[in-house]
Amino acid sequence: MPVQTPAEILALTPAGAYHRLLLRAGGAAADAAPGHFAALAIGGRDSATLLRRAFSIHRADPAADTLELVFAEHGRGTRALARHRPGDTVDLVAPLGTPFPLPAGPVAAVLVAGGYGSAPMFALAERILARGGRVGFVLGAATADRLFGVDLARALTPHVAVVTDDGSYGEQGVVTDPLPAMLRALDATEVHSCGPMGMLRAVTALATAAGARSHTAVEEAMACGIGVCMTCVLPVVGDDGTTRFLRSCTSGPVFDGTKVRWADAGKLPPDLEGAAAMTPHTNSSTEAAR
Template sequence: MARPVQTPAEVLGIEPAGAYHRLLLRAPGVAEAVLPGHFVTLAIGGRDSATPLRRAFSVHRADPVADTIELVFAEHGRGTRALARHRPGDTVDLVGPLGTPFPVADAPETAVLVAGGYGSAPMFSLAEAILARGGRVGFVLGAATADRLFGVAAARALTPHVAVVTDDGSYGARGRATDPLAAMIRAVGATVVHSCGPMPMLRAVTDVAVAAGARSHTAVEEAMACGFGVCMSCVLPVAGADGATRLVRSCTEGPVFDGTTVRWPEASPPEPSPSVEPREVREVREVWEVREVREGVRS
């Protein structure tokens, strides 16, 4: 896990990116320590806010010279809607970098990078790190619709090996991100597959990678109430080197895991039932209910 810094981050810019937003922040002491796969958490609304939980975001770009980081996010609820209303000159309380990043070998390696939606945000700096070491990369980018893709042009600027799929066929091929994966692994001769996106996709990517003889590293999407290992809300069932399965914290031991060690059938929570509770109260309750469900499954 990285050594995080807490700092007031100044909003330098925010702009639309398809269905998402790109947020540029000046965050002194953070950018210099960011590696591909790290994330940060933001406190939104200040001390008296009705959104008490921090929001976690993968780092898209980090510029140590300018002391800036760039995030990509979608408006999912009250917190991200409030974040989207920020303007240059505003500040947000930021903690980061957090988590365990993607492993990048010192020697040249060939990798396929798979992402769903704005899960592609950390993949471009990862690709650049692999290329800088003399390696090769291919991309598989998927989303439900064309406007929910992120970074297609950026991927094509890095490599000619880019496959794009959408659920409805509105851009690229019609299908899922795993459909062209085996062919892409063969095309570039990949020995490793890095992925980020929804949990069902990560499970399927791992299955395809292993069948093709490649390693699988997945950045999991888990609800995180703190982001640095205190609240235990983001635990996942993961097998250790001894073969025993334990609940580990995805914010510290992850979010990047060897996909073959994650116990995928037990890793995805059931859909939450509708409630008339305020959203923020419901978030806290659901975080702990998910933990209890998982512990019950493991007992």
């Protein structure tokens, strides 16, 4: 169960284009797993920033009772968070969501991330390695300063490929360019990815073609983070073949990539369960009222 607690900021430091935030977790670190996220209320009770901001958990240390998050300044809420200082307090709810699946035995896995989507991947890699498995990383970003964790990846495995859109670090290209070779090098059976929707769709296609399972952590905007508001829904195919809207904050953020209907994200597919009931329509009384 998630914990809601006033969390003291222990450190807030720059990390390239991003910020690393270390929080006193108030017990929230005990059950955190790679792929879980945290939701922060920023600005206190009287703030005009009403909605929580959701961030992947980069590190959880139950012994020290700390959580570490990585975030970018995108809008008013994250800019306000970046202006906080050690000793300040934010309202924390964590751990939330569904984490990456971890088999009990050893596996060979490729971890693919765009930008700071790599934040949860290093703890995931450590758990896979602790079970006797093998890991490789494919990390990408638009520019060198928007990469996160290249040195962390190289400390864990020699199998690291880095690409940037402009070629300012590593090879010029996108993460799907080196992915097939990495899959072959590791004979990987699992691919874990986090990043933009288009990237996840392409990574899933390549993984599936190579016979590997695809586990994707989606970056849907979440207003509540606890499954109430329904703003983060995605069309996902169930085991019975029926497409339903599932909430990224509770059923995800980690989904089987082959089950997500990527092309229909943000749409209302006509074959979605309950789609007819959600389609706006009018009746005679409505027309009369106009």
